[in-house]
Amino acid sequence: MNKGRVETFSDGVFAxxxxxxxxxxxxxxxYSDLAHQLxxxxxxxxxxxxxxxxxxxxxxxxxxxxxxxxQVDRGLFYWNLLLLMTIVFIPYPTEVFGEALVRGQGARTAxxxxxxxxxxxxxxxxxxxxxxxxxxxxxxxxxxxxxxxxSTVLFIAGTGFYGVSIGVALLNPYACLAFHGGLxxxxxxxxxxxxxxxxxxxxxxxxxxxxxxxxxDGAQ
Amino acid sequence: MNKGRVETFSDGVFAxxxxxxxxxxxxxxxYSDLAHQLxxxxxxxxxxxxxxxxxxxxxxxxxxxxxxxxQVDRGLFYWNLLLLMTIVFIPYPTEVFGEALVRGQGARTAxxxxxxxxxxxxxxxxxxxxxxxxxxxxxxxxxxxxxxxxSTVLFIAGTGFYGVSIGVALLNPYACLAFHGGLxxxxxxxxxxxxxxxxxxxxxxxxxxxxxxxxxDGAQ
Amino acid sequence: MNKGRVETFSDGVFAxxxxxxxxxxxxxxxYSDLAHQLxxxxxxxxxxxxxxxxxxxxxxxxxxxxxxxxQVDRGLFYWNLLLLMTIVFIPYPTEVFGEALVRGQGARTAxxxxxxxxxxxxxxxxxxxxxxxxxxxxxxxxxxxxxxxxSTVLFIAGTGFYGVSIGVALLNPYACLAFHGGLxxxxxxxxxxxxxxxxxxxxxxxxxxxxxxxxxDGAQ
Amino acid sequence: MNKGRVETFSDGVFAxxxxxxxxxxxxxxxYSDLAHQLxxxxxxxxxxxxxxxxxxxxxxxxxxxxxxxxQVDRGLFYWNLLLLMTIVFIPYPTEVFGEALVRGQGARTAxxxxxxxxxxxxxxxxxxxxxxxxxxxxxxxxxxxxxxxxSTVLFIAGTGFYGVSIGVALLNPYACLAFHGGLxxxxxxxxxxxxxxxxxxxxxxxxxxxxxxxxxDGAQ
Numbered sequence: 001m002n003k004g005r006v007e008t009f010s011d012g013v014f015a016x017x018x019x020x021x022x023x024x025x026x027x028x029x030x031y032s033d034l035a036h037q038l039x040x041x042x043x044x045x046x047x048x049x050x051x052x053x054x055x056x057x058x059x060x061x062x063x064x065x066x067x068x069x070x071q072v073d074r075g076l077f078y079w080n081l082l083l084l085m086t087i088v089f090i091p092y093p094t095e096v097f098g099e100a101l102v103r104g105q106g107a108r109t110a111x112x113x114x115x116x117x118x119x120x121x122x123x124x125x126x127x128x129x130x131x132x133x134x135x136x137x138x139x140x141x142x143x144x145x146x147x148x149x150x151s152t153v154l155f156i157a158g159t160g161f162y163g164v165s166i167g168v169a170l171l172n173p174y175a176c177l178a179f180h181g182g183l184x185x186x187x188x189x190x191x192x193x194x195x196x197x198x199x200x201x202x203x204x205x206x207x208x209x210x211x212x213x214x215x216x217d218g219a220q
Numbered sequence: 221m222n223k224g225r226v227e228t229f230s231d232g233v234f235a236x237x238x239x240x241x242x243x244x245x246x247x248x249x250x251y252s253d254l255a256h257q258l259x260x261x262x263x264x265x266x267x268x269x270x271x272x273x274x275x276x277x278x279x280x281x282x283x284x285x286x287x288x289x290x291q292v293d294r295g296l297f298y299w300n301l302l303l304l305m306t307i308v309f310i311p312y313p314t315e316v317f318g319e320a321l322v323r324g325q326g327a328r329t330a331x332x333x334x335x336x337x338x339x340x341x342x343x344x345x346x347x348x349x350x351x352x353x354x355x356x357x358x359x360x361x362x363x364x365x366x367x368x369x370x371s372t373v374l375f376i377a378g379t380g381f382y383g384v385s386i387g388v389a390l391l392n393p394y395a396c397l398a399f400h401g402g403l404x405x406x407x408x409x410x411x412x413x414x415x416x417x418x419x420x421x422x423x424x425x426x427x428x429x430x431x432x433x434x435x436x437d438g439a440q
Numbered sequence: 441m442n443k444g445r446v447e448t449f450s451d452g453v454f455a456x457x458x459x460x461x462x463x464x465x466x467x468x469x470x471y472s473d474l475a476h477q478l479x480x481x482x483x484x485x486x487x488x489x490x491x492x493x494x495x496x497x498x499x500x501x502x503x504x505x506x507x508x509x510x511q512v513d514r515g516l517f518y519w520n521l522l523l524l525m526t527i528v529f530i531p532y533p534t535e536v537f538g539e540a541l542v543r544g545q546g547a548r549t550a551x552x553x554x555x556x557x558x559x560x561x562x563x564x565x566x567x568x569x570x571x572x573x574x575x576x577x578x579x580x581x582x583x584x585x586x587x588x589x590x591s592t593v594l595f596i597a598g599t600g601f602y603g604v605s606i607g608v609a610l611l612n613p614y615a616c617l618a619f620h621g622g623l624x625x626x627x628x629x630x631x632x633x634x635x636x637x638x639x640x641x642x643x644x645x646x647x648x649x650x651x652x653x654x655x656x657d658g659a660q
Numbered sequence: 661m662n663k664g665r666v667e668t669f670s671d672g673v674f675a676x677x678x679x680x681x682x683x684x685x686x687x688x689x690x691y692s693d694l695a696h697q698l699x700x701x702x703x704x705x706x707x708x709x710x711x712x713x714x715x716x717x718x719x720x721x722x723x724x725x726x727x728x729x730x731q732v733d734r735g736l737f738y739w740n741l742l743l744l745m746t747i748v749f750i751p752y753p754t755e756v757f758g759e760a761l762v763r764g765q766g767a768r769t770a771x772x773x774x775x776x777x778x779x780x781x782x783x784x785x786x787x788x789x790x791x792x793x794x795x796x797x798x799x800x801x802x803x804x805x806x807x808x809x810x811s812t813v814l815f816i817a818g819t820g821f822y823g824v825s826i827g828v829a830l831l832n833p834y835a836c837l838a839f840h841g842g843l844x845x846x847x848x849x850x851x852x853x854x855x856x857x858x859x860x861x862x863x864x865x866x867x868x869x870x871x872x873x874x875x876x877d878g879a880q
Contacts, residue, residue: 005231005283011665012235015672016456019680019748020239027755034766038756038773049745056741060734063665074280078408081276085269088239095247096258106254113258188738225451225503232455236676240459294500298628301496305489308459315467316478326474333478445671445723452675460679514720518848521716525709528679535687536698546694553698 003072006080007063013084014059017091021048021055024095026102044098050177051094053184054118058087061125061187069132070140079128086121093117101173111169111176118180119162126155161186223292227283230304234279237308241268241275244315246322263394264318270397271314273404274338278307281345281407289352290360299348306341313337321393331389331396338400339382346375381406443512447503450524454499457528461488461495464535466542483614484538490617491534493624494558498527501565501627509572510580519568526561533557541613551609551616558620559602566595601626663732667723670740674719677748681708681715684755686762703837704758707774710837711754713844714778715747721785721847729792730800739788746781753777761833771829771836775822778840782822786815821846 025044028037069076093114100110132138133148161183169176245264248257289296313334320330352358353368381403389396465484468477509516533554540550572578573588601623609616685704688697729736753774760770792798793808821843829836 002283002287005227007665008228008668009231009235009279011669012232012672013239015669016236016239016676017242018744019673019676020242022677022680022748022751023243023683025752027759028766031760031763031765031770034756034760034769034773038769048749052745052748053741056744059669060737063662067662077280081273084238084276085272088242088272089268091242092245096254099247100251100254103251105251106248109254109258110251113254222503222507225447228448229451229455229499232452233459236456236459237462240462243463297500301493304458304496305492308462308492309488311462312465316474319467320471320474323471325471326468329474329478330471333474442723442727445667448668449671449675449719452672453679456676456679457682460682463683517720521713524678524716525712528682528712529708531682532685536694539687540691540694543691545691546688549694549698550691553694 001072001074001077003066003069006072006077007066010062010066010080010084011059013088014055014062017088018052018055018059020091021051021094024048024051024091024098026095026099040102041098043101044095046177047094047098047101050181050184051090053188054180055087055090057184057187065129065132068140068143069138071138073138075131076128076138079124079131083121083124083128086117086124089117090121097173097177101177107173108170111173112166114180115162115165115169115176118165119159122159122162126159129155221292221294221297223286223289226292226297226300227286230282230286230300231279233304233308234275234282237310238272238275238279240311241271241314244268244271244311244318246315246319260322261318263321263397264315266397267314267318267321270401270404271310273408274400275307275310277404277407285349285352288360288363289358291358293358296348296352296358299344299351303341303344303348306337306344309337310341317393317397321397327393328390331393332386334400335382335385335389335396338385339379342379342382346379349375441512441514441517443506443509446512446517446520447506450502450506450520451499453524453528454495454502457530458492458495458499460531461491461534464488464491464531464538466535466539480542481538483541483617484535486617487534487538487541490621490624491530493628494620495527495530497624497627498561505569505572508580508583509578511578513578516568516572516578519564519571523561523564523568526557526564529557530561537613537617541617547613548610551613552606554620555602555605555609555616558605559599562599562602566599569595661732661734661737663726663729666732666737666740667726670722670726670744671719673744673748674715674722677750678712678715678719680751681711681754684708684711684751684758686755686759700762701758703761703834704755706837707754707758707761710841710844711750713848714840715750717844717847718747725789725792728800728803729798731798733798736788736792736798739784739791743781743784743788746777746784749777750781757833757837761837767833768830771833772826774840775825775829775836778825779819779822782819786819789815 025041025048028034028041030037066072072080093110097107097110097114100107129151133152136143136145136148139148165176165179165183168179245261245268248254248261250257286292292300313330317327317330317334320327349371353372356363356365356368359368385396385399385403388399465481465488468474468481470477506512512520533550537547537550537554540547569591573592576583576585576588579588605616605619605623608619685701685708688694688701690697726732732740753770757767757770757774760767789811793812796803796805796808799808825836825839825843828839
């Protein structure tokens with residue numbers, strides 16, 4: 001199976017899912033008091049922003065994982081397909097969550113629904129990682145063994161973090177939204193993938209990245 | 221005609237059609253009993269999941285067929301365009317099917333409509349395959365002749381399977397949805413394309429796939 | 441300007457516009473008489489199919505034109521952007537046309553609106569072609585001069601054909617839809633681009649296309 | 661981080677955001693007086709056209725900036741992600757703006773909302789540019805130093821221009837829409853990127869662009 005075409009297909013699905021999020025923000029019902037109507041939709045806007053960051057950072061992690069694979073097989077394709085199924089689904093709970101916050105009705109249920117979707121998603125990330133990395137099945141030979149174990153711990157911990165978000169949802173829907181924003185930031189500054197890059201400089205195209213370049217990112 | 225650009229265009233269409241499926245799940249009407257409302261939409265969610273798998277596996281088969289073509293001509297472009305027309309259409313019967321199951325009205329009609337769409341789609345797959353393979357018109361020289369005959373039999377059988385799904389739709393709409401999920405799984409584990417890969421190892425990039433690699437997929 | 445990235449961007453826009461067409465088919469209002477409701481939507485389905493073919497064949501012609509360009513400049517980028525603006529717009533008049541036919545109200549106006557959109561689009565195709573080809577500004581050196589003149593005549597004639605479709609719209613909306621389907625087929629079997637290919641075999645990758653191959657398409 | 665995949669992902673997001681704009685034009689409510697109904701939607705069509713040009717020209721500038729970068733790091737990825745978040749959002753204020761003009765209610769508020777979105781977007785462009793160019797962090801070595809300073813001045817001036825558009829919105833909503841169209845044209849004919857190209861001919865592939873070619877664009 002051609003790794004490049006699977007990446008291109010996945011990139012397309014990520015790009016479309018992230019763009020469809022804009023349709024989750026409900027249009028104003030009246031235009032006579034438009035400023036007030038738009039102000040009321042701030043929670044929908046916040047849900048849009050959080051889900052946008054979540055999908056954008058997932059794209060980045062997808063990209064990082066695939067850059068460490070030496071090939072893609074049918075099994076990985078199916079894990080990837082299931083993963084994409086939950087990512088494509090994200091606009092739906094996002095719309096429900098935003099709308100529930102706007103209306104002030106069912107917000108707790110909507111927050112649980114959103115968190116449950118993210119938990120299933122986190123489990124599929126862990127599954128995809130385990131499929132690719134156990135026994136170094138599909139990993140690049142340059143990927144350091146110590147890093148493989150750390151990444152496995154972190155992917156499994158991720159399912160726990162998202163499980164906790166269901167509990168937060170039961171306490172307070174706004175706290176739950178903030179919690180998901182925080183988790184996105186956590187993954188954004190994830191020290192792992194950078195460290196991997198630094199430990200395996202062989203991944204960086206040497207002609208383009210001069211040594212000592214201060215702002216280069218190792219996980220290229 | 222540039223084979224790469226036809227593949228890129230097709231990949232884009234597949235990626236968008238699979239992502240638009242999320243718009244087929246109706247938003248809750250009321251938020252005062254949100255959990256109940258979301259629970260009622262489970263059949264729409266099931267229709268979403270089945271159609272997602274169907275389109276994802278179609279993408280995989282499209283990819284496999286094109287990897288065995290040595291070139292693309294205008295005739296194949298038009299078969300491909302008609303095929304894409306039915307794939308892009310899938311969200312429509314999916315929405316109708318899911319909504320009919322949710323409402324408990326017109327479910328049999330909706331199941332027949334869904335199955336008929338899939339049958340037309342299966343006929344176009346068979347047509348595209350016959351166009352490309354009869355007389356080995358566009359096939360790669362490495363593609364084994366015995367495999368060509370087996371694939372032809374299976375593509376024609378596929379139109380029959382989907383024809384049968386129309387009958388299943390008349391019996392029970394839920395059984396029909398399960399039948400389509402089963403057909404998707406059948407194509408997912410399709411032994412043909414793997415066997416082809418194994419018989420023509422010349423297709424695999426030798427430096428990346430070491431011989432004896434346990435989880436490699438032959439149909440690369 | 442990088443020709444490849446302009447093509448990729450354009451391919452993406454084509455792929456999304458063609459896929460959004462499925463949203464133009466209105467969902468059934470009632471599910472108690474679903475078969476009847478779906479039958480009533482046949483004109484929307486016909487408008488979907490015609491617009492799908494139109495955009496698909498436009499993609500093919502876009503691809504053919506760009507394969508004959510040796511470079512892309514800012515001027516061509518803006519012609520291309522205006523062209524894409526009318527192509528992205530096509531789902532709107534398609535939905536209006538289909539809905540007007542379904543309701544049996546305003547069909548003549550809708551047909552004129554659809555035809556006018558296509559006429560503006562045809563003018564932009566002619567403008568893009570003239571910009572690229574006058575004085576052979578951006579044309580490949582292999583593109584034969586005789587073919588340049590013939591293509592110019594045909595592009596200008598195309599604006600006339602679409603202008604005629606406005607007249608057909610005033611006579612009968614269904615005839616107008618059929619006329620657009622026929623124009624799409626005319627462009628699909630367009631003898632020009634094939635002839636160009638045959639006259640300039642240098643464009644075909646020689647290793648892949650053996651001489652005497654019966655079904656090869658010259659316009660690669 | 662692979663620059664090519666970030667560009668492909670961004671191109672996909674641009675292509676989808678520009679295509680979703682067509683969904684911002686409201687469908688006619690009645691079909692008995694369709695011509696009148698369509699005529700009433702002209703302001704929505706104008707908002708569509710302006711936003712289409714804005715996003716198309718942003719794509720071009722994105723392309724130009726990235727062509728001057730020698731690499732992409734995580735920091736730039738996040739600036740790019742925030743930038744894309746505001747670009748994907750554009751269809752929402754476009755729909756609100758067009759609808760407010762059609763209804764003749766809330767047009768001033770909608771114009772301010774549209775202008776504010778564009779101002780945030782301009783700030784993110786400036787931020788992304790400063791991140792990439794201060795200390796020549798990610799710039800290509802061929803990019804002339806004098807040009808770097810001029811570009812910085814222009815990006816910062818851009819945030820001012822868009823700030824002014826908020827004032828214009830308070831005066832007259834139609835003038836505001838025209839002002840945004842004018843700003844798009846200003847960036848379309850932006851003399852900077854062309855001059856850069858001319859000063860650094862090393863960026864142009866020499867075999868394809870013969871010297872003295874009259875219509876070539878230097879910023880390739």
